Amino acid sequence: MQRKGILFIVSGPSGAGKGTVLNQVMRDLSGLSLSISVTTREPRDGEIDGVHYHFRKNEEFDEMVKNNEFLEHVSKYKNRYGTPRTGVEELLDAGRDVILEIETKGAIRIKSIFRDAVLVFITPYSSDELETRLDSRGSENSNSKELRLKIAKDEYKKMKHYDFIALNDDINVCVETIKAIIIAERSRLTRNTNAIERYIPSK
Amino acid sequence: MQRKGILFIVSGPSGAGKGTVLNQVMRDLSGLSLSISVTTREPRDGEIDGVHYHFRKNEEFDEMVKNNEFLEHVSKYKNRYGTPRTGVEELLDAGRDVILEIETKGAIRIKSIFRDAVLVFITPYSSDELETRLDSRGSENSNSKELRLKIAKDEYKKMKHYDFIALNDDINVCVETIKAIIIAERSRLTRNTNAIERYIPSK
Numbered sequence: 001m002q003r004k005g006i007l008f009i010v011s012g013p014s015g016a017g018k019g020t021v022l023n024q025v026m027r028d029l030s031g032l033s034l035s036i037s038v039t040t041r042e043p044r045d046g047e048i049d050g051v052h053y054h055f056r057k058n059e060e061f062d063e064m065v066k067n068n069e070f071l072e073h074v075s076k077y078k079n080r081y082g083t084p085r086t087g088v089e090e091l092l093d094a095g096r097d098v099i100l101e102i103e104t105k106g107a108i109r110i111k112s113i114f115r116d117a118v119l120v121f122i123t124p125y126s127s128d129e130l131e132t133r134l135d136s137r138g139s140e141n142s143n144s145k146e147l148r149l150k151i152a153k154d155e156y157k158k159m160k161h162y163d164f165i166a167l168n169d170d171i172n173v174c175v176e177t178i179k180a181i182i183i184a185e186r187s188r189l190t191r192n193t194n195a196i197e198r199y200i201p202s203k
Numbered sequence: 204m205q206r207k208g209i210l211f212i213v214s215g216p217s218g219a220g221k222g223t224v225l226n227q228v229m230r231d232l233s234g235l236s237l238s239i240s241v242t243t244r245e246p247r248d249g250e251i252d253g254v255h256y257h258f259r260k261n262e263e264f265d266e267m268v269k270n271n272e273f274l275e276h277v278s279k280y281k282n283r284y285g286t287p288r289t290g291v292e293e294l295l296d297a298g299r300d301v302i303l304e305i306e307t308k309g310a311i312r313i314k315s316i317f318r319d320a321v322l323v324f325i326t327p328y329s330s331d332e333l334e335t336r337l338d339s340r341g342s343e344n345s346n347s348k349e350l351r352l353k354i355a356k357d358e359y360k361k362m363k364h365y366d367f368i369a370l371n372d373d374i375n376v377c378v379e380t381i382k383a384i385i386i387a388e389r390s391r392l393t394r395n396t397n398a399i400e401r402y403i404p405s406k
Contacts, residue, residue, distance in 0.1 A: 189363070
């Protein structure tokens with residue numbers, strides 16, 4: 001009998017480099033799917049619909065909420081973000097591991113549905129570093145920086161709910177850490193109980 | 204404040220290739236110490252005192268037991284094996300991670316002392332494979348094979364107490380799995396609570 005897929009939920013403050021890290025992890029490991037979130041915010045330069053996000057209008061988002069199409073959805077910086085239900089459950093049942101990149105509130109909500117989910121918090125080394133990264137992010141309005149720093153603080157307060165913390169002061173180290181967490185969880189005994197019997201010598 | 208070291212306990216049936224795997228892991232990862240067991244059995248070809256085991260006479264072993272020098276000790280194949288107390292506790296306090304390669308009974312006993320210890324079970328793919336490996340092991344007496352198979356069965360029954368299972372049908376994959384488990388556990392939030400505060404932005 002096939003192992004059920006593992007749900008990995010990755011969060012962290014804006015500017016922690018989650019997207020870059022996860023793209024590298026996806027390139028290096030097989031058997032892994034990245035669930036794409038739905039958002040009402042405007043695409044940044046280079047962002048592609050269906051790759052980075054599913055970009056939807058407010059009314060379309062409302063419709064999806066009404067039709068119960070989200071595992072969870074939240075508002076953030078006056079924009080809305082949602083995790084589509086379709087895909088995630090099917091992938092897990094088919095034995096594929098799934099990565100969701102979502103903010104902390106949604107992560108904790110999803111953990112209450114998927115008890116076996118693994119929560120990973122990506123963070124730059126220090127708070128100074130975080131601020132530098134927010135500063136250098138040209139695509140953001142400068143007047144929203146204070147707001148995003150405040151929200152970052154709130155994210156850090158939720159860190160205690162997470163299983164793992166992955167530093168991103170060196171992207172290669174961070175990628176190796178995320179990959180290690182995935183490989184280790186795949187080897188966790190409680191996720192392989194169906195397979196254990198075949199290791200017991202029959203005679 | 205420095206993180207306390209993590210205790211990794213690695214077990215698995217005779218012939219599972221634990222020694223080879225752990226030597227490779229020790230070469231690849233830093234911050235890791237391998238605790239050497241004490242035994243009363245005869246050295247096999249190529250085994251060096253103080254490297255593979257501390258080889259001691261029965262009376263010397265008795266003395267160590269009397270002086271409370273072991274974390275745990277057991278009898279196996281009419282030989283005795285013990286985990287020296289000295290070293291392990293000091294290394295952990297100094298923030299170094301320690302690997303103990305011991306059999307299942309001792310592992311479970313040590314887990315009851317070191318609650319945060321991580322238990323890893325290394326196994327070849329199948330029971331057939333296990334038997335082949337026991338057959339090809341020239342250094343063993345052929346008449347002890349049945350006994351060691353019986354003991355292997357008993358080891359597998361204790362597998363349910365373990366945190367992780369690492370397949371050794373491919374040594375490189377097995378080494379990567381063990382390394383992943385170590386890196387992941389180093390990133391576990393509950394092992395980094397002292398460090399969390401510095402990630403919270405101060406303003």
